[in-house]
Amino acid sequence: MENQITKLAGKNLGPTLAIFAGVHGNETAGVLALDWARDNLQVNSGTVYLVVANAEAVAAGARQINKNLNRCFLAGNDGNAYEDSRVRELMQLLDGCDALLDLHASTSDQSTPFVICEPPSFTIAKLFGVPLISTGWDAIEPGATDGYMFRAGKIGICVECYGKAELDAGVALAKESILRFLAYFGVVDYSYQPPLREPKLFCAQAAIRKQTDDFSFARTFFDFEVLAPGELIATDGAQKYFAQPGQVLLFPDAKAKIGDEVFVLGRYEEF
Numbered sequence: 001m002e003n004q005i006t007k008l009a010g011k012n013l014g015p016t017l018a019i020f021a022g023v024h025g026n027e028t029a030g031v032l033a034l035d036w037a038r039d040n041l042q043v044n045s046g047t048v049y050l051v052v053a054n055a056e057a058v059a060a061g062a063r064q065i066n067k068n069l070n071r072c073f074l075a076g077n078d079g080n081a082y083e084d085s086r087v088r089e090l091m092q093l094l095d096g097c098d099a100l101l102d103l104h105a106s107t108s109d110q111s112t113p114f115v116i117c118e119p120p121s122f123t124i125a126k127l128f129g130v131p132l133i134s135t136g137w138d139a140i141e142p143g144a145t146d147g148y149m150f151r152a153g154k155i156g157i158c159v160e161c162y163g164k165a166e167l168d169a170g171v172a173l174a175k176e177s178i179l180r181f182l183a184y185f186g187v188v189d190y191s192y193q194p195p196l197r198e199p200k201l202f203c204a205q206a207a208i209r210k211q212t213d214d215f216s217f218a219r220t221f222f223d224f225e226v227l228a229p230g231e232l233i234a235t236d237g238a239q240k241y242f243a244q245p246g247q248v249l250l251f252p253d254a255k256a257k258i259g260d261e262v263f264v265l266g267r268y269e270e271f
């Protein structure tokens with residue numbers, strides 16, 4: 001437990017799977033679900049690693065120690081921060097795994113739950129029963145856990161388990177996601193009612209970075225909001241951002257540092 005990695009091995013042969021929580025140390029729902037899994041999962045076959053990913057940040061109750069761990073999953077990482085040494089350990093573990101489930105939560109008080117993954121993971125992601133699947137992230141924000149698996153030709157799924165004021169719902173979704181993910185690979189026995197409705201599909205297209213201290217949004221925006229064609233989104237120094245038809249806005253964060261992502265644009269598409 002010292003490195004916060006628990007290995008559960010079944011009696012029979014099977015796949016090697018990883019479940020991460022605490023990639024961001026202040027996202028509690030997944031960490032609590034992982035505690036539950038450690039004590040309650042009955043793994044029949046294969047191997048399951050339960051990983052408190054940014055262990056020091058979780059212990060500190062902070063999002064990160066030095067940097068965003070979910071931008072560090074890049075082959076060849078040779079940085080010196082705590083997250084860099086931790087990510088090298090975690091990438092080595094993932095290199096021996098067939099699939100990854102990574103449990104996150106929104107840092108907003110309330111948030112629609114959704115999945116982040118690339119197309120090879122859609123079939124599994126649709127089983128989780130969340131209303132939205134979002135994709136295209138590896139191209140605009142490389143270095144995330146799911147993107148690392150995608151680049152290796154493997155399954156990588158990140159679930160955003162509600163907001164920080166919705167902890168009970170977040171823990172319940174995180175537990176259910178663990179069970180459905182493991183049941184899909186046949187390593188645990190778990191039966192459930194498959195979702196009746198298909199989720200919506202959101203494709204991320206551009207991460208906009210803050211350029212100046214003179215940044216402001218034109219109004220309050222909500223995650224996954226469809227913008228009015230041509231409406232002013234934000235002003236950043238001399239730069240103005242206007243919405244194109246059908247564009248959707250995500251993760252508005254006026255407090256982002258210069259050079260960091262201040263909002264994301266994308267659109268809804270068909271599977």
Ligand SMILES: [Zn+2]
Nearest residue numbers: 024027104105
């Ligand atoms: Zn997160």
